[in-house]
Amino acid sequence: MRPPARPIMTKLALLLLLALALRLAAFAAFGGIVHADEVFQYTEQAHRLVFGQGLIPWEFRLGIRNWLFPGMLAGVMELARPLGDGPAVQNTAIALFMALASLPSLACAYCWGRRAAGEAAGLASFALVAAWPDMLLAGVHPLIDSIGADALIPALYLLDRARGPVADWRGGALLGLALALRPQFAPVAGLAALSCVWRRPPNAWWQAALASCVAPLIAGGLDWAVLGAPFASYLRYVAVNRAGAANFYGVSPWYEYLLVLPFSAGFLILPLAVWAWMGGRRLPFVAACAGTILLGFSLVTHKEFRFVLAAYPLLLTLCGTGAAVLAQRLCGALGVAEKPWHGPALALGCATISLINAPYVPASKLWLRGIGMVAAEHRISADPHACAVAITPPSLWYLTGGYTHLRPGIRITGFTPGDLDTSGFDYALAGPTTDLTAYGLTRTECWRNMLPSEALPQVCLWHRDVPCRPGAALVLPDPAFLHP
16 A cells, blocks of 8 residues: 655645644534433443442343453553542543544544545545534543454554555554444444455465454453453353343334434435545445444444444544535536635535534434533542442432442442431432431532433432441442343
8 A cells, every 4th residue: 555645644634634623613602412321331440440430230240241351441541540539530541541442433434435535535534524513522531342443443544555464464454443432333244354355365365364362362362361261251141141231222124224414414414425426436435334233233223323333433424425426526617717715615515514404403312411420420429528328219320420420438338318327428429309308418509401301300419418437339230131
């Protein structure tokens, strides 16, 4: 693969810095909790490794989760520890790590578009992936779907476009990492492997195949060390979900992921559909990969938007390329010569439209999800005398930020109004209709929490100036399907 010219590399570096700033600005402005899994499945377990405190969900008690991603986050937390062990520092470090990890996918969008239809297509594709609300949101949140996509997209690009032994090793290694993080990527990984075998000489795809074994072997070794058998978490995950665990959290129709773009695009769906069709004709491999991701996850009965996050950069790359192709055709039909500013203007238009459209689509509620809980827990952490916080009632634990959003040393406990013993905490978190004045607590402030379930539309902070007595920390319950 011939290295890009220096002016192009400089331009791409500046674009990536701009995208990084946009992601960090989104985190600073919102910074809530998109999904409980980002806390309890990942950052909470990393917090447990680094600081010795963390709520343990049933998935880790049963051993159906691999420690590869929590281990990465634990490394980030440990590196940030000299700067502070409070939640603001630790969660900002994680957001920065996730934002940096998302940048290669943006570079791939630019390179795919540019190779397919010129500079304007590269810039438009980059702009859509960089500024699309769902990508901004996912880019800073530690979800396995986000980090899996961050590994998968560059792997697909390298195996599709790059040439040379170094690119083969990198593409294979990233594809293996994506599979180790998210085994559900097996169909699209198989498609990439078939394309690589078909289009490349044996020495090239053998190198990629060998490199792809590295991350899965590391993940298998982690299972061996933690659970006593290689790949134990993956096998247990399959067994538990075959028994109906995933369906316990909801079953969706097979066609739900066909609504991914309408759900995210709102009134932009018609032009985006046209652009995606035109871009797919220039980038058939990208279109095939996006379709394979959507189809593969459509076969799973339990569905959530985050499961198909890896399809978004691919679909938006098609849209950006299609928009540039359509603009070129319009210029040709009108007899207007292409100008150097056409590409930046198209990119700016794509970014502006996507950001303006953001508040008017159903997915916009995710931006405000959990912001009240994060603000309340950070307020507790700012009190140097805070010793314990009670979740009221304890069944709302899954809506909190866990120990991840508390200063180390603060204990989480549960409290149900009516309990006689209230000596184990000095702070409490509750809904707006819960009154704790009878227990000597004073409500200090309430925050809007914006949860789609309306289980906790506001979170209120209660406090009392009393020392905490030693007490039991909250233990998470098992879901009902484990004990029918």
